[in-house]
Amino acid sequence: xxxxxxxxxxxxxxxxxxxxxxxxxxxxxxxxxxxxxxxxxxxxxxxxxxxxxxxxxxxxxxxxxxxxxxxxxxxxxxxxxxxxxxxxxxxxxxxxxxxxxxxxxxxxxxxxxxxxxxxxxxxxxxxxxxxxxxxxxxxxxxxxxxxxxxxxxxxxxxxxxxxxxxxxxxxxxxxxxxxxxxxxxxxxxxxxxxxxxxxxxxxxxxxxxxxxxxxxxxxxxxxxxxxxxxxxxxxxxxxxxxxxxxxxxxxxxxxxxxxxxxxxxxxxxxxxxxxxxxxxxxxxxxxxxxxxxxxxxxxxxxxxxxxxxxxxxxxxxxxxxxxxxxxxxxxxxxxxxxxxxxxxxxxxxxxxxxxx
Amino acid sequence: xxxxxxxxxxxxxxxxxxxxxxxxxxxxxxxxxxxxxxxxxxxxxxxxxxxxxxxxxxxxxxxxxxxxxxxxxxxxxxxxxxxxxxxxxxxxxxxxxxxxxxxxxxxxxxxxxxxxxxxxxxxxxxxxxxxxxxxxxxxxxxxxxxxxxxxxxxxxxxxxxxxxxxxxxxxxxxxxxxxxxxxxxxxxxxxxxxxxxxxxxxxxxxxxxxxxxxxxxxxxxxxxxxxxxxxxxxxxxxxxxx
Numbered sequence: 001x002x003x004x005x006x007x008x009x010x011x012x013x014x015x016x017x018x019x020x021x022x023x024x025x026x027x028x029x030x031x032x033x034x035x036x037x038x039x040x041x042x043x044x045x046x047x048x049x050x051x052x053x054x055x056x057x058x059x060x061x062x063x064x065x066x067x068x069x070x071x072x073x074x075x076x077x078x079x080x081x082x083x084x085x086x087x088x089x090x091x092x093x094x095x096x097x098x099x100x101x102x103x104x105x106x107x108x109x110x111x112x113x114x115x116x117x118x119x120x121x122x123x124x125x126x127x128x129x130x131x132x133x134x135x136x137x138x139x140x141x142x143x144x145x146x147x148x149x150x151x152x153x154x155x156x157x158x159x160x161x162x163x164x165x166x167x168x169x170x171x172x173x174x175x176x177x178x179x180x181x182x183x184x185x186x187x188x189x190x191x192x193x194x195x196x197x198x199x200x201x202x203x204x205x206x207x208x209x210x211x212x213x214x215x216x217x218x219x220x221x222x223x224x225x226x227x228x229x230x231x232x233x234x235x236x237x238x239x240x241x242x243x244x245x246x247x248x249x250x251x252x253x254x255x256x257x258x259x260x261x262x263x264x265x266x267x268x269x270x271x272x273x274x275x276x277x278x279x280x281x282x283x284x285x286x287x288x289x290x291x292x293x294x295x296x297x298x299x300x301x302x303x304x305x306x307x308x309x310x311x312x313x314x315x316x317x318x319x320x321x322x323x324x325x326x327x328x329x330x331x332x333x334x335x336x337x338x339x340x341x342x343x344x345x346x347x348x349x350x351x352x353x354x355x356x
Numbered sequence: 357x358x359x360x361x362x363x364x365x366x367x368x369x370x371x372x373x374x375x376x377x378x379x380x381x382x383x384x385x386x387x388x389x390x391x392x393x394x395x396x397x398x399x400x401x402x403x404x405x406x407x408x409x410x411x412x413x414x415x416x417x418x419x420x421x422x423x424x425x426x427x428x429x430x431x432x433x434x435x436x437x438x439x440x441x442x443x444x445x446x447x448x449x450x451x452x453x454x455x456x457x458x459x460x461x462x463x464x465x466x467x468x469x470x471x472x473x474x475x476x477x478x479x480x481x482x483x484x485x486x487x488x489x490x491x492x493x494x495x496x497x498x499x500x501x502x503x504x505x506x507x508x509x510x511x512x513x514x515x516x517x518x519x520x521x522x523x524x525x526x527x528x529x530x531x532x533x534x535x536x537x538x539x540x541x542x543x544x545x546x547x548x549x550x551x552x553x554x555x556x557x558x559x560x561x562x563x564x565x566x567x568x569x570x571x572x573x574x575x576x577x578x579x580x581x582x583x584x585x586x587x588x589x590x591x592x593x594x595x596x597x598x
Contacts, residue, residue, distance in 0.1 A: 058430070203401045207399075
């Protein structure tokens with residue numbers, strides 16, 4: 001049974017996680033994601049899970065490391081400066097091949113920045129973020145409904161690949177209220193089952209099996225290189241099978257906007273406005289930021305000779321670099337971005353397109 | 357013929373990497389003996405630190421996790437909260453527990469997590485080559501206090517056990533040492549009590565073990581043991597703290 005309720009993006013993420021069988025949350029207060037933590041504090045006891053307000057982001061991410069090592073679906077959330085603090089832990093989670101979900105409701109930076117929505121943590125989320133050769137899978141919801149729906153996807157991907165998954169939203173998405181269709185309040189049987197799934201690598205006590213060890217440390221010569229090659233193989237599989245995007249008017253568009261998350265909502269409005277005037281514009285909205293949907297961009301340039309791209313971001317050109325890498329100089333790429341509180345408006349983008 | 361001494365089931369038959377005279381081998385064996393005696397090998401989950409004991413999980417024959425430097429008690433909290441039926445312990449050095457992990461230590465203790473902590477205090481960073489630890493004694497020479505630790509510059513040896521003993525949620529804190537067979541016997545009894553407390557759901561228990569580091573103290577193993585007895589326990593008195 002499904003029902004529709006009004007939720008903020010932060011609350012939708014929390015409820016989506018619970019419905020996906022998440023039974024461990026540790027977090028530390030930071031704006032603009034506090035509703036998520038508060039929601040978990042209230043709901044976790046109702047579903048028999050564990051909520052901990054940690055003493056710091058460092059502690060929160062390492063509690064997630066511990067909970068995840070027992071096989072539980074575990075998550076944390078924060079906003080940009082707090083996510084910076086969690087990077088060490090995320091690197092360890094990637095290195096120990098633990099599944100975990102990390103939510104970043106981005107705010108302005110660098111430093112303490114401000115609490116306005118931003119997309120300035122794209123590099124950090126998609127290029128590793130902490131030390132070492134690793135990748136997190138990064139999902140970028142654009143609506144409150146997606147914020148809810150993507151949590152199930154995130155936990156499934158985390159379990160399937162034993163890899164950290166980042167939900168990359170921003171303060172706008174976190175705070176905005178939208179109608180959201182969710183499963184009946186409470187937990188579905190499948191999510192209850194997922195919580196109890198025993199993973200054979202998990203720490204549960206070595207009863208009737210040889211001991212399990214969760215670690216990212218490979219001191220013996222050659223071991224770490226072998227492990228890194230194994231990771232790279234996994235990342236290749238993820239790139240081949242898990243890339244997601246939404247495309248609009250890709251059949252005939254001559255100008256493709258590339259935008260994600262909150263920014264893609266404005267870009268969509270631009271596309272529908274210009275389509276009314278018979279302008280051949282389209283949109284590629286990456287849903288997975290890593291793996292980045294480079295193939296669709298390459299395919300578009302292969303089929304349309306005179307196609308060009310406009311990347312619109314709430315940053316000063318971070319995803320832009322991935323678009324350029326994908327296109328390898330084969331198409332013109334323009335950029336419009338603001339960060340630090342400003343969000344490019346529909347009018348601003350249309351004016352920019354007219355002047356191209 | 358009566359068998360008087362054997363390798364504990366919970367300890368693997370492999371040589372350790374520790375220096376001659378190091379205390380880690382002793383304490384890790386004591387933990388293994390206690391795990392066997394309490395019959396919890398199939399329930400126990402150890403959390404190894406960053407430091408000389410980083411690969412303790414290669415020596416213990418039960419489930420273990422690593423933890424980033426200083427974060428063992430956060431990792432252990434996550435494990436224990438998800439699996440209260442397991443017996444979860446951390447094994448941490450002085451740098452790990454009392455410098456970089458001070459916040460995790462104090463807050464896990466303050467929450468009264470039902471955990472067992474084995475805290476190895478050897479007054480020095482061993483793994484990285486003998487730098488000053490939070491527990492380094494005044495006038496003690498290390499690679500980062502080549503003229504000796506000075507109170508007016510580096511402060512005093514940090515007594516983290518006494519600090520956390522103030523916290524109402526803390527159940528049990530005791531300091532022991534390894535300077536003689538009798539002292540090792542007391543250390544084992546204390547470690548056993550700290551595990552027993554967790555089995556009985558009595559809350560946060562910490563055992564601080566004054567442990568020799570002959571290599572970075574610049575002493576022979578025998579001199580290091582004597583130094584614990586003659587010098588170190590004056591700064592870090594033995595016995596029950598809470």
